[in-house]
Amino acid sequence: MQVVTASEMRMLEKETMAELGLTELLLMENAGAEIVRVLEARFGNLRDKRVHILVGGGNNGGDGLVVARHLLAKNARPKVYLVGDQTKFTQANRTNLAILKKLNGNITTITEQSLPKLKFSLSLADMVVDALLGTGLEGPLRKDLAVIVDTVNEVNRPVAAVDVPTGVNSTTGAVENTAVRADLTIGLGLLKVGCLVYPGREYVGDYEVVSLGVPLMGVQDIKRFLLDESCLKRLPDRPDWGHKGTFGHTLVVAGSRSMAGAAALCGKAVLRGGGGLVTLAIPQSIASRFSPDEIIVAPIPDTDEGTFGKQSVSPLKELYTGKDVLVIGPGLSQDSQIQTVVEQLLMAWSGPAVIDADGLNVLTLDFLERISPSKRKQWVFTPHPGEMGRLIGKSAQHINENRLQTAWEFGEKWKVTLVLKGAPTVISGQGKLYINSTGNHGMGTGGMGDVLTGLIGALLSQGMPPVEAGAVGAYVHGLAGDYVGQQGKRGLTATDCLQAIQRILQ
Numbered sequence: 148m149q150v151v152t153a154s155e156m157r158m159l160e161k162e163t164m165a166e167l168g169l170t171e172l173l174l175m176e177n178a179g180a181e182i183v184r185v186l187e188a189r190f191g192n193l194r195d196k197r198v199h200i201l202v203g204g205g206n207n208g209g210d211g212l213v214v215a216r217h218l219l220a221k222n223a224r225p226k227v228y229l230v231g232d233q234t235k236f237t238q239a240n241r242t243n244l245a246i247l248k249k250l251n252g253n254i255t256t257i258t259e260q261s262l263p264k265l266k267f268s269l270s271l272a273d274m275v276v277d278a279l280l281g282t283g284l285e286g287p288l289r290k291d292l293a294v295i296v297d298t299v300n301e302v303n304r305p306v307a308a309v310d311v312p313t314g315v316n317s318t319t320g321a322v323e324n325t326a327v328r329a330d331l332t333i334g335l336g337l338l339k340v341g342c343l344v345y346p347g348r349e350y351v352g353d354y355e356v357v358s359l360g361v362p363l364m365g366v367q368d369i370k371r372f373l374l375d376e377s378c379l380k381r382l383p384d385r386p387d388w389g390h391k392g393t394f395g396h397t398l399v400v401a402g403s404r405s406m407a408g409a410a411a412l413c414g415k416a417v418l419r420g421g422g423g424l425v426t427l428a429i430p431q432s433i434a435s436r437f438s439p440d441e442i443i444v445a446p447i448p449d450t451d452e453g454t455f456g457k458q459s460v461s462p463l464k465e466l467y468t469g470k471d472v473l474v475i476g477p478g479l480s481q482d483s484q485i486q487t488v489v490e491q492l493l494m495a496w497s498g499p500a501v502i503d504a505d506g507l508n509v510l511t512l513d514f515l516e517r518i519s520p521s522k523r524k525q526w527v528f529t530p531h532p533g534e535m536g537r538l539i540g541k542s543a544q545h546i547n548e549n550r551l552q553t554a555w556e557f558g559e560k561w562k563v564t565l566v567l568k569g570a571p572t573v574i575s576g577q578g579k580l581y582i583n584s585t586g587n588h589g590m591g592t593g594g595m596g597d598v599l600t601g602l603i604g605a606l607l608s609q610g611m612p613p614v615e616a617g618a619v620g621a622y623v624h625g626l627a628g629d630y631v632g633q634q635g636k637r638g639l640t641a642t643d644c645l646q647a648i649q650r651i652l653q
Contacts, residue, residue: 148356148373150365150582151337153282159336163364177360178335179213182276183221185333185355186307187458190274193223199272199304200277201295201313202240203279205233209240210286210309210335211278211543212247219250226272228265230279230295249362255540257289260482264565266298269566270491272368274305281310281603282339288314289322296325308332311339312350315376320347333357337366343582344550371551371580375623381619382652384610384628385421394423395608399601400492401477402429404453409504409597413640414442416601417474420620422608425601426432428463430455436594454482460491472499473602477505477597485509497522497540499616503600505530520562524577527564527613529600535567564613566603568596572621576614583618586594589636590644598641599624603650623651 151159160174165439187193188553200215202208208230215225216557233256236244237383247254257265269275277299288296296314299306306329311317316324320341327350332342342348342354386393397417402410407429414427418441427442430449437444445466450456455463467473473496479485493500502510507530530538532546535553536616546553547569554567558575567573572583602624606616624626627647632639 148375149337149369150371152340152342153640154318155369156282159363159365159369160359164363165429166364167361169361171209171237172242173588175209175239175243177208178210178357180217181357181360182214182307182309182333183217185331185357186274186276187221189307189331190305191420193218193221194235197271198222198223198225198274198276200225200227201279202227202229202277203283204233204236204240205281205283206237207281207283207309208278209237210281211276212243214276214278214309215252216243216247218252218263220477224539226255226268229254230292233364238420240396243347251448257295262291262298265295266302266452269298269304269305271303272302272304275299275302275328276402277306277308278314279313281335284311284314284316286299288325289387293325295365296327298531300325302330305330306352308351310335310411311341311494312347315341315347315350317341320344321351322477323625324428326350328352330391331355333621335359336363337369340371340551340582341491343571343584344375345547348571348626354393370578372582373585374574374581374585374618381611381615382606383611385609389641390421394421395471395539395606396424396426396469396603397422397472397474397608398428398466399477399604400428400475402427402433403455403478403482404430404481406480406510407433408416408594410467411437412594412597412602412645413474413477413604415606415645416598416648417608418442419645420602420605420623421652422605428466430459438503450482450484452480452482454480454485455488456482456484457487460488463488463492464495467496470498470583472501472604474501474503474600476501476503477592477600479505481505481508486618490514494518499525499527499613501527501529501600501607504534504595506569510538512538513578515561523562527603527607527617529552529566529568529596529603529617531568531596551580551582564617566599566617567619568599570624574618574621576617577612579614581618581621583621583625584626587625587632589632589639590628592640595624595628595644596640598645598648623648626651
């Protein structure tokens with residue numbers, strides 16, 4: 148599913164109307180009818196239901212007026228509250244308002260004097276429809292709108308928002324003072340970015356996207372997508388005659404004396420993700436902590452501190468023969484020699500690679516400049532906001548507030564696939580940007596990133612292109628967390644998710 152900003156949606160609608168000779172009124176009519184269909188599917192038979200609709204002066208308000216008319220046709224009891232100077236309403240809005248007046252619709256104009264009565268009136272509703280602003284918000288809400296929004300939230304009635312909850316910036320997800328807390332948001336034509344990124348996402352509730360009744364012209368130019376279950380169709384076929392050599396051999400370079408668990412989780416995730424073989428290269432001094440199992444453990448000479456060092460590089464390179472994918476970083480530590488180890492290993496490696504955690508912590512932009520773009524195209528970076536911020540010289544807060552822009556710009560400039568972890572995880576590469584729809588707060592525990600890194604490595608080993616491996620890996624990883632989180636999100640562990648991956652991939 149493609150995802151757009153407010154300006155992109157306006158451009159698509161304008162181009163569609165011009166190309167097909169359509170009017171705003173027709174698109175508004177189609178949108179209103181679809182909104183009522185969704186309301187009926189969600190809340191049941193609307194006959195005699197008291198549906199109170201907050202209508203602003205823009206085309207979002209016009210959609211709300213069409214909703215009111217279609218509700219009348221279904222023998223519901225819609226009541227419209229007009230907000231703002233009606234002389235400044237858009238032409239399409241005024242046209243639909245005139246039609247509703249001819250049908251003797253129940254219409255009330257909200258004034259400063261009537262605001263105190265609004266709470267009691269809305270409390271009588273079976274549901275409230277928010278059609279105040281949609282994508283029209285820029286900056287904080289006006290004082291009168293903020294009062295109305297707070298009132299909607301206080302009456303605690305089921306709320307459906309048209310396109311975007313009022314108060315949420317449809318492009319950035321910012322909420323500057325207050326916003327409607329919707330139970331359901333009905334996206335028109337395409338889902339808006341602000342409904343998927345925080346803090347906006349927490350105001351959206353469930354979401355459903357409805358068609359405007361015509362194909363949108365120019366939509367093929369939108370390269371931003373929401374990951375959903377359809378991405379699982381990209382998983383590579385697994386022939387019945389396949390064997391361990393068919394599904395790739397991944398070399399994982401990971402671990403240190405204090406973080407052996409990161410290496411173990413990452414190696415196991417490769418196998419759970421469908422990789423055929425995994426060789427886990429670890430510091431020699433921690434080898435005794437690994438029990439014999441399906442993972443091939445390769446102890447490597449290490450430092451007195453129990454980390455890889457300069458003496459580890461040659462033995463590690465000797466493991467390259469016969470390997471299809473390199474995974475490097477989980478639990479390496481930030482010892483002074485790790486940077487040399489990581490840089491030399493990456494410079495000597497010519498295939499797909501996943502670089503995570505301490506592998507990223509020692510990378511510099513100067514080093515990336517020394518690597519050819521054709522080689523970087525095979526790399527997948529999996530930073531959390533802190534690691535991303537260190538790499539580009541920004542704070543973690545800045546990264547979180549500009550997740551999509553950061554991921555897009557970095558992927559475009561450096562030609563790597565970037566999996567920027569967080570809520571939501573964003574994947575960028577090869578001219579596309581994906582926003583993940585899975586995952587939950589229970590996954591905010593140690594080891595989760597190690598599992599994701601191994602999973603992406605497994606998908607690479609089975610032949611998936613880097614950006615698809617990053618996108619599908621992030622989706623499956625989050626879905627595993629959602630699956631086991633049904634039994635309780637608090638206390639969820641990386642091992643729980645690791646065990647759920649097999650059930651998802653089947």
